[in-house]
Amino acid sequence: GEDVEQSLFLSVREGDSSVINCTYTDSSSTYLYWYKQEPGAGLQLLTYIFSNMDMKQDQRLTVLLNKKDKHLSLRIADTQTGDSAIYFCAEEPDSSASKIIFGSGTRLSIRP
Amino acid sequence: NAGVTQTPKFQVLKTGQSMTLQCAQDMNHEYMSWYRQDPGMGLRLIHYSVGAGITDQGEVPNGYNVSRSTTEDFPLRLLSAAPSQTSVYFCASSYDHGSGANVLTFGAGSRLTVL
Numbered sequence: 001g002e003d004v005e006q007s008l009f010l011s012v013r014e015g016d017s018s019v020i021n022c023t024y025t026d027s028s029s030t031y032l033y034w035y036k037q038e039p040g041a042g043l044q045l046l047t048y049i050f051s052n053m054d055m056k057q058d059q060r061l062t063v064l065l066n067k068k069d070k071h072l073s074l075r076i077a078d079t080q081t082g083d084s085a086i087y088f089c090a091e092e093p094d095s096s097a098s099k100i101i102f103g104s105g106t107r108l109s110i111r112p
Numbered sequence: 113n114a115g116v117t118q119t120p121k122f123q124v125l126k127t128g129q130s131m132t133l134q135c136a137q138d139m140n141h142e143y144m145s146w147y148r149q150d151p152g153m154g155l156r157l158i159h160y161s162v163g164a165g166i167t168d169q170g171e172v173p174n175g176y177n178v179s180r181s182t183t184e185d186f187p188l189r190l191l192s193a194a195p196s197q198t199s200v201y202f203c204a205s206s207y208d209h210g211s212g213a214n215v216l217t218f219g220a221g222s223r224l225t226v227l
Contacts, residue, residue, distance in 0.1 A: 043216070043218045050213075103154050
């Protein structure tokens with residue numbers, strides 16, 4: 001079946017790098033996504049990666065994809081207080097079915 | 113553009129009552145979906161639609177009905193509310209599906225409490 005797993009909490013010091021990990025089950029997923037949810041708001045897309053890529057970099061964000069292990073990670077360089085949020089990993093198991101399955105979300109908190 | 117608009121933002125129901133959560137988008141998106149968000153469980157897909165007149169079930173469809181009579185609107189109906197349906201509900205839409213990334217635009221959420 002389709003399942004996406006993430007750890008629930010991560011705490012990092014301001015200025016350090018944050019690495020949020022995700023595992024997924026469906027090897028046919030064509031796209032994998034990272035969304036960010038700030039308090040009291042809906043989710044917003046941070047970035048996504050196509051399944052034939054290993055890495056994607058966008059300013060402070062780096063996404064790494066290991067298809068063999070079905071493992072996705074999001075690295076945030078130079079973490080700032082504004083990065084405090086819940087981060088969701090999501091997979092699209094079958095692009096023709098248009099279903100997107102989300103993980104439980106990782107709450108990132110920043111220590112001064 | 114307003115994007116994805118959900119109403120109401122907050123609602124309290126008694127067990128057994130019915131209600132409809134409204135969702136409207138003005139981006140001419142073909143794909144629309146409803147999720148519920150519960151602590152520690154992330155977002156779970158309730159129902160989705162790939163176009164007007166077409167709906168399909170997600171992971172947790174029981175207790176909910178949807179219809180898609182127009183491209184713009186995708187209401188979610190609770191026929192007989194239960195305390196287990198206490199949650200925050202998100203509507204989301206996207207333009208691309210079937211090819212390319214399916215980038216979702218989310219509404220601000222509707223917080224429902226069933227007593």
